[in-house]
Amino acid sequence: MRKTFLNILYNAVYQIFIVLVPLITVPYLSRVLGPKTYGIYSSVNNTVQFLMIFCILSVSYVGMRTISRAHTYGTPQELTNAFWGLWYFQGIAGIITILVTVFVATVFHVQYWFYILLMVPYLISAQVDISWFFQGLADFGRVVLKNTAVKLVSVVLILLWVKSPADLWKYLLIMSVSTMLGSFVFWFDIRRYVGKPVAHFYKFKQTAIAIGTLMIPQIATQIYTSLDKPILGWFSNSTQVSFYDNSQRISNMILGVITSISLVIMPKMASEGKKAQKIVMKKSLEATVMLGTLFAVIIMANTKQFVPFFFGNKYVPMTPLMFWFTLTIIMIPTGGVFANQFALANQRDKDYAVPVVIGAILEIVLSYLLDRPYGAVGAMIAILITEAVVLILRLWVVRDGYEFSYVFHDVPKYLLIAVLTLAIGMFMPNIIPSAFFNMAFKSIVMLIIYLTLMFLFKFDFNDDIVKLIKNFWKRG
Secondary structure (H helix, E strand, C coil), rough: HHHHHHHHHHHHHHHHHHHHHCHHHHHHHHHHHHHHHHHHHHHHHHHHHHHEEEECCCHHHHHHHHHHHHHCCCCCHHHHHHHHHHHHHHHHHHHHHHHHHHHHHHHHHHCCCHHHHHCCCHHHHHHCCCHHHHHHHHHHHHHHHHHHHHHHHHHHHHHHHHHCCHHHHHHHHHHHHHHHHHHHHHHHHHHHHHCCCCCCCCCHHHHHHHHHHHHHHHHHHHHHHHCCHHHHHHHCCHHHHHHHHHHHHHHHHHHHHHHHHHHHHHHHHCCHHHHHHHHHHHHHHHHHHHHHHHHHHHHHHHHHHHHHHCCCCHHHHHHHHHHHHHCCHHHHHHHHHHHHHHHHHHHCHHHHHHHHHHHHHHHHHHHHHHHHHHHHHHHHHHHHHHHHHHHHHHHHCHHHHHHHHCCCCCHHHHHHHHHHHHHHHHHCCCCCCCCCHHHHHHHHHHHHHHHHHHCCCCHHHHHHHHHHHHHHHHHC
């Protein structure tokens, strides 16, 4: 468990770093580019994010669990066969996707075609991304260090070169090229772990079926996490897209930190027996719900001050959007415990797929009904309903694999603590003139209240937290 915790810590540190980077770039870019131009970026970026899934296929999921098992139970040659044989699927799919994208953009001149071409390095980054291999080995330190260096360089270049709305092309190029370089750096160390390339795919039929099964939910997920912005743009305008996208931005940053738990736990679950999985799932769910509710209520209480401070006064209309979007910080990671950690780890790919496919269909229908008359507000309502339905379905389809009363025993108490903490935070007066220090003070007070209530409820999880702190204190 010590190695598992260290991997969670490594990945959490990196995800926090990813959060901190936008804390520098987003306020700068939102003011420099403005809502209209930022909305164009959102539409282009999310279109390319959708295309990226056709480059990487679902090799990231299949690869992580396959590498984990090959490393734990197989031979070095089995590990070599698994890596190269899996990446061939990804490499070929990437070539096809990139060629089709370039052809369509240049020949048919689709909307924002020039900007899409500037994002081709993003597609290349997906094609050569082998971070799933190191995640399967639970070697998260290597993933963290190399990506951190690349991110830092991109921040410096953005601050130096992006000065006006006309510099949107520079921003797109910086982000896409830096991401591509971040993917390439993993290849420098691959020979330390595997041998020379093999001349065949890895268990072709079995792997192809797994990739095909998992591609369906990946496409479905992207429909309501990436294509929702271009769809809103079709029914509304780029300013509404900007409000909608930026209102999710902080929540998505926090989600990266919380979902890092699932990313680390999934390989462990894949190599554990049923009895151990039961314990790991309960602890993971408690940690996820605790972090999700804590972050959500702190953001909710600070939203009114945060939006003009962070994004600028032009973005004040998106304040209620950001307030309600924080609910996804609770819903998405909770569903991820049962989808990523359990269903995928146990090769229940169909159970993983069904909820998100239904969610994608629901999102398209709701977007069609709500985006045109209500703009960004309608898109927000659509995504919140969709995420709630997906969460319920994720719990339902794998109900035979866990004991509900055991796993969810303490979850209602965490929700009660969150409601009490939010109520206190919402009624706290703004006693400090500086918006930044006032939000910081309010957040610290709410954190203390939340943790105090946690220990008053005497959760079993509290003992794990105390042991963890004691171990760090002793090592220190």
